[in-house]
Amino acid sequence: MIPLKAYLVLSALLFGIGLAGALSRRNAIMVLIGIELMLNAANLNFIAFWRFHPGTEPLAGVMFVLFSIAIAAGEAAVGLALIIAIYRHYKTTNLDRMDSLKG
Amino acid sequence: MVDLVRDDKGRPLPLGLEQSASIPQMPSELLEVSMGPHHPSTHGVFRMDVVLDGETVTRLKPVFGYLHRNHEKIAEKTSYIGSMPYTDRLDYFCSMTNNWAYALAVEKLVGLAPPDRAEYIRIITAELTRLQNHACLVGFLLQDMGAMGTPLMYAFREREKILDLFESLSGSRMMCNYMRFGGCRVDLPPGWLEQARRVVADFPQFLDEFEALLTGNEILMARTQGIGVLSKELAVNASVTGPMLRASGVNYDVRKVDGYGFYPRFDFRVPLGDHGDCYDRLMIRLLEMRESLKILEAALRDIPTGPILNPKSKLRNFKPNPGEAYGRIEAPKGELGFYLISDGSVSPLRYRVRPPSLINLTILEDMCLGHSVADVVVILGSVDIVLGEVDR
Amino acid sequence: MSWISSNLWLIPVLPLLASAVLAVTKQPHRRFAAALAIGSMALACLLSWDAFLTTLHAPAHGGIWRDFHNFRWFQMGDQWLWLGWLLDPLTAVMLVMVSTVGLLIFIYSVGYMEQDANFTRFFCFLALFGSAMLGLVMANSLLLLFICWELVGLTSYLLIGFWYHKPSAAAAATKAFITTRIGDVCFFLGILWLYGQSGTLLFYDHGRGCLEATALTSMVTQTTISGMAISTAIGLLIFCGAVGKSGQVPLHVWLPDAMEGPTPVSALIHAATMVAAGVFLVARVFPLLNASSGGGAEVSGALTVVAWVGSITAVFAACIAVAQTDIKRILAYSTVSQLGYMMLALGVGGYAAGVFHLITHAFFKALLFLGAGSVIHGCHEEQDIRRMGGLRKYMPATFATYAIGMMALAGVPVFFSGFWSKDDILHSAFAWPVSKGPFFLGLIGAFLTAFYMTRQVCYVFYGDYRSAHGNKRQNKMPHESPAVMTTPLKILAAGAILLGLLGTPAWPWFQDFLTGQHATFRFGQLFEGEVLGLMLLSTLMVAGGIGLGWWLYGLKPATKAEAADPLERVQPAVFGLLREKFRVDEIYAATVIKGTFRLGEICSWFERTVCEGCIRVVTYVALGFSWLNRFADEYVVNLGFDTSCRNLRQSAGLLSSLQDGQVQNYLRVIGVAMAILVLLLVWGGGL
Amino acid sequence: MQAAFFIIAALIVIGGLAAMLVRKLVHAVLWLMVTLASLAALFLLLGAQFVGFAQILVYVGAVAILIVFAILLTRNSEWAKAGRLASPSWLVGVGIAGLATGCLIASILASSIPPGVPVPPAASVADIGQKLMTEYVLPLEAVGLLLTAAMIGAVIIAMPEDKRG
Amino acid sequence: MTFMAMITCLPHMLLLANPDEWLVRLKQTIVHWLPGPWQFVISSLITIAVLIAVFGALFAVATLIERKGLGRIQNRPGPNRVGPYGVLQPMADAVKMLIKEDVVPRAADRVVHFLAPLVLVAPVMLAFSVIPYGQGLVPINLDAGVLFFFAVGAASELAVFMAGWSGHNKYSLLGAMRAIAQMISYEIPLVLSTVTVVMMVGSLSLVQIVAAQGGYWWGVIPRWNIFAPWGLAGFVVFMIAAIAESNRSPFDLPEGESEIIAGFLTEYSGFKYAVFFMGEYFGMFAISGLAITLFLGGWHAPLPYLGWVPSFLWFFGKLFIFLFVFIWLRGTLPRLRMDQLMNYAWKCLLPLALINIGVAVIWRFTAGWPGPLRWLVCALLIVLAFVWLEKTWMKSRELKPRTYHYAS
């Protein structure tokens, strides 16, 4: 049987990969992809804990993940819209060049 | 939609790339697409260099000449009658009218008049040509809109009947080479008139079905109404002719204006459009077919007997006196004119075709700007071009 | 239990649906909009009358007819939030008043807003307002009441700012919104406290409601700071909300400005219904305010406050009204003053008298506002009474109805409702054991009311037309309004007269109906010494006011718009002060707003001296070092200075890179921080 | 079961690594999809059917398409030179991420989480629906509101700036 | 089980009263021979093989029917050269496709170009696994079948994008953008119209949805969802959206050959093109199957006394009717334009679907009303909504047949 820790380690790995991407890639879209990965790592944690330790609230883990997925979708929409808006302005999606709040 | 730069008359100005800075702002990248010469809907080897913003056309450059055949120069080297079969190949859908226009020009040059029966036959063949041309055009237009060729197939079914008539009359279905200076080549074969009457009598039923299939269709209306509007002024200024001009509301029909042939003897009306959009162009053609049917009925009823060729006409060694002449007719696609200068030799000194397709095509960009790629195809379809005529 | 009491929710829902539909209706559908709004309101009105008639059947066991329905809204933690509706005489009366006056004003608006481009939107707002107001009066839960309360505030904001293109309207809307918010914050605190104390926000819930004995007793017995009973404290907080909404004295400033809205709005919201919400609220939570540890005899502290605030407002606003020239503004201050009366009545324990005045006032004030609207409409959007005059001739119907309204407001005896209701209030005030102050203030108010109303009527309807652009050639003369506007006026006028007959001392049907007693007809009551005496006294004040007004304004009507007011000639300073509305706005500007500014200045000073001082110290230190450095440079090595400069610049650069706007740098810091946090948690013994 | 877990875990890690390492944005998105789809498979493996399908529906059906659209709309940047991969800043980023991951993994391994018995918790669709409509109705409404706001916000942000009236 | 037992079991199996169970029993019997651990694997494999075989054959038949049907609509015979009446035309097509050169543009992204057709076909095949084809004939009876269907269906958008992007052709990119925009837009009305059924049945399981539609009103009218007003409206919305989802005419813009050559398929040829083609047809079957399941009573017979016909025949019969309607529409209608398509989805279908949900709610809460009254009220609501939408829609575009005048 796969122990809970295996899932947690997998989730940590996925989180680390996402973090590495978000930290090292220059393209805003890539950073967003990294953040999506991190979010999903968190989701995996929820599901794993839900499965192994149902606790008092039988469906809490599932519910949390459902809401998290919904929010991730919203986050992606807004984030990408921002990237597009910034792209229109600066003609770049390179994060290094987006360092000014001034429009 | 991009706001277009408009001139004082409110029509969009053609935009060059250098002008595109005056468009408020490009929401996205411009995409340059070459539509054609091998494109399913350019009606032959025709190319449009289109600059797209998303799917909106911001610039359109028609490029033609892929089918250029030196027609005019060849005509200046060959005999007068030798050009006649070449005119078949101008607008290969309407060889009869092409023949007639050329014959008319030459007849003007030498002052020949065809006998009555020949005039009637000319009108009959010309109107039959108009019928099949318009029906097929509508079919092609629907094909361009993505209707899987169903209306086109129906139109072709009817066209076959007319082409059968042409074949039994002239020996060829499309390249008729039928008219001669001062008349026609051969007389009607036996039974031809009955067959023609039958075809004409059956045609309204086809038209009814065709209209039921098309005119009320919401998708068709959505695709054509308000698309490619051609203003009256622009149409006149660009010397657009034919159904396109009439769809823009200008009452100009060479059959009425010139009254060539025996047209003044016939009672027919000229339908006019109010909007000048693709829907009007389509509908004007459908209505013109009904008027053509009226002419045909009368002509097939009243056709006299008699000779079909002016005895003064000759083929070989045909040398008109020096002079010039311009003969024009209302071809299905518009005013088709032939301009000839004779120096008294066997071949014309100058031979010039005024092709309606080409001239109607010149305002393509003005009609297309601000519309989407899909509309470009429809607008081009509604212009009704035949590349044989455009490129010559 | 009757059909209407279990389906009472239909009443607010009908206009709500109408407004929802209108919200998505396109502007050109004007007829549809008007028909829908009026239709829904008419239906609501019918249902309200049904409800009212139902409550007329006195319950078998005596006492107040009360029926309520509670339902669960949603779960919060392990508790359910309950909402509900309530039908008792107070609700029934208010329902009838709101829906009837509302219906009339809806009809009137069809004529008044005819030319407006945003007609549909206007009716959408009106319907929404009607719905919220009806919801407010039938709420059986303080929470539902608060929701509707805020909705009413929102629609008020929308309607005041309806002509938002006028900067003054937009400013007035904002002012109204913000001013009432101050009261609402207190109100909300009160609600929270009440919930914390009683665990419910339902008024009546089979003995468990917050207005019922159990909760009241517990709240009365507990005390808070300086020995105040909790019920009193909560009551005062809730009263703050009422002060804001009903324009009582400290927070009255928004109400006159709210006249920037279209006149039907002024009539509906700022005269008849919405401002009465505050009074209604006080009446609704009257048991809470009234509760005191000493039993029924002792006057609770909360009610004392209510009484004083009300009486001061009544006189204060009446004084200001004397010097105003804008026809609607006079009415607005009059409204404030009358609301003060109602508060006064409630405060002195005349619960029924206050509500009675509320109802009568709604009718005649709506009548006056609509009349004013008709006048404004007829005078081509002119609002300054100095530029009117002689309208009696041009607008006979308006004049007649307006006069009725004026007399009702002024309290002309016997025939007009205002007289009876005002008299009732004075009677209650006279009987108040604590102080006679409110009674005398009320009397002064009555005098002033009669005076300024006479002044207004004289200005508007007597004399000659004084408008600058009034000449016959341009056809700019005043004209009578269309029937769609005058008909509601007539109906309201009838109401203004007849309503009073329901609450005379001889037959105090209304008061008894509210308090759950059986009304009996006692004609002799009229002539009992105290009653008669008070009536005569108030009649005297009214006569004095009208007489003075007529003497000053009616006998010699002003001929020119620019002419000074007779009072102004006598007492320019006082009159100026009144015209400037006691300069309350200016005082607020000088105190509250300036105080905020001052606070900001203090902060800025702190920033400049302390923080900058630190920096300066650092600078001096750096200077000292540099001096040392130069010293060293001069005496030791030339290179040292350069090196330290470079180091300084580099360290500064390092520091500034913390703020370079690079998202990924921030992310890195977060990543490192997270790692450190994990380390701390796990191995640092954090867990 | 074990084999399935290891295959899926390998896919997740490989997909994630590839998504973060490839040059072309579109490839990165496709790799991301591999990761997310594998994650969905893992959810299924763990008995969370509904979540697994929702994961596919939302991520593959919506988020991926959104990202793809964003890539297409920012077309220029796609072909921009990516520069050297192993730049100093890249190393710093990876280093920090590695540090964080190392800490996490080490703490997970060091922690004394009880192994737990994988009880198959009943998560039928009906249960989830029931819960959503009763116990979680407030969060549900909040999420609905949030999504609406996010949608409107996204539309407004992404709208071309020159749209005046 | 011995071989002999198997032999004795076979006739018994065939003599079962319910013909629907033959297939299930047959499979069970075959699987029964195998050693225990293999049973699950083989059973799954048999199901998969049957699915692929049935739908592969259906694909072949469908292409033939489509070409013949279109031909007949256009007054021509259609393919009639290969085999009698051209029935072997699909084989000829397949051979042609297989031996055709597989052209990949030099600039193309080869891997993605290669993967796209697979990514398109695989999810659609997955979607086949939750549709109940007959009584007891459902490959996987998932609790969240509808969700599963839409989840795997969502993957086809990605495939289309991959196809369009990988070719590095402007037309394919345009086609892919169109396709994605269209599929995302139409997925919303599609799902919303499904929601009504899910609401009424109270389950996301397709098997239960079909089961809920069993029985007959007054013994004649089947209790299919389409015979309720919300079901009818939902069906219409669903079908329009389904046509758009499967990129069929008049919503075949992504391939709009007269405008953008072949859209995202421009750079495909040979076998990959055939796979794409197959994927699109599979998508059409799948979504038709879903429509049948949701609205047309799945495998239920339309009349009570026709119940003896094997249920899967009803399913496939209905599928063929759908196929014919698809062909018929394709033969009749011109294509919409992109902006009109989007407008139609967002301004017409979406409100209609939402209103329909409202009507379904009303239907749900008026269960006590007399049937015809309830029917009429709900139908009236839908018709009103439709008329209103139509008015605003047509008015905003000012579309109408025109009258023309003649020059005097």
Place this chain on the structure above:
Amino acid sequence: MLGEGIIKGMVETARNFFGSYHDPARFVTIQYPEQRVPLKENNRNFPFLVFDGADTEKGLRCVACKICEKECPPQCIYIVPERDAHGKLQKHPKIFDIDISTCMSCQICVEVCPFDAIKMDQEFELSTGDRFSNLLLHKQDLAKPNDYYHKIHPTEATLVDAQLAKERQLAAQRKAGAGAAPASPPKHAPEKLVPVG
């Protein structure tokens, strides 16, 4: 009603769909290699040379006057007259080639031919694997008997025969009357006379 036009259109296509099964007026397809439409009498395709009698060479009516070569618009006819041993021109073509890959079937050669020697054929199944040599028809390919002419254009051929007979008769008379005057072709080739239809 929105959708009305679409439904109308669908009814129309449905009518055609079913009509194609029973209505020959709608289902007009001819299965070409198996079924053929009888060719119209006037149908023309490419020219051929008529010869009288049985001998292909001798009976050719062509006198190599090269009028058709001159008048042919695309100039697809190539004629070299026969010369006798002295190099004198004979009234017979030595070479008569028509490049039918260039010919446009215009029939002008037929119209200008004073001797009714060249006529339009109806043969159209001329496809070939070699577009150069196989589409260049030589004299022997082109020469077809008068019977064949009668078979494909009966009316016209009868008229032509009558005309030729008349001319021959006239020529004989002239020869008889004018002694040894050389036979000259008639000045104007009479137009083809076709009975009025």
